[in-house]
Amino acid sequence: MLFSSRQELKHAIDTYNIKDARGMRYLKNENGRVRAICKDASCKWFIYPKRLNGEVGLQIRKWHLDHICIPVYDNKLLTSTWLGKYYVKKFRNAPNYKLIDFRKEVTLKLGQHVSR
Numbered sequence: 001m002l003f004s005s006r007q008e009l010k011h012a013i014d015t016y017n018i019k020d021a022r023g024m025r026y027l028k029n030e031n032g033r034v035r036a037i038c039k040d041a042s043c044k045w046f047i048y049p050k051r052l053n054g055e056v057g058l059q060i061r062k063w064h065l066d067h068i069c070i071p072v073y074d075n076k077l078l079t080s081t082w083l084g085k086y087y088v089k090k091f092r093n094a095p096n097y098k099l100i101d102f103r104k105e106v107t108l109k110l111g112q113h114v115s116r
């Protein structure tokens with residue numbers, strides 16, 4: 001899978017883990033790399049993308065996508081920035097969409113709680 005930017009890749013990785021209700025963290029950024037591992041040290045989940053030579057874009061080259069850790073229901077990956085990006089079309093198409101309905105939808109679809 002090819003991603004046009006680090007931001008696009010990070011959003012995809014965050015989305016994957018939010019929907020899967022798993023904790024994840026990024027390793028220190030070396031030379032523009034985006035490397036993600038599970039927050040739980042005993043879990044083997046990881047994604048190591050690589051920048052393509054001579055091209056704009058990143059490709060996931062190494063991965064292990066099976067989490068063996070316990071699901072988290074107060075996922076720190078679920079930020080207002082992520083929610084905004086994920087639900088931007090919905091808000092654009094339904095300007096009268098209420099916050100209470102939005103909270104319900106996030107709880108139902110993602111199994112996560114939105115506090116504010």
Ligand SMILES: [Zn+2]
Pocket residue numbers: 022023038039040043044045066067068069
């Ligand atoms: Zn895990």
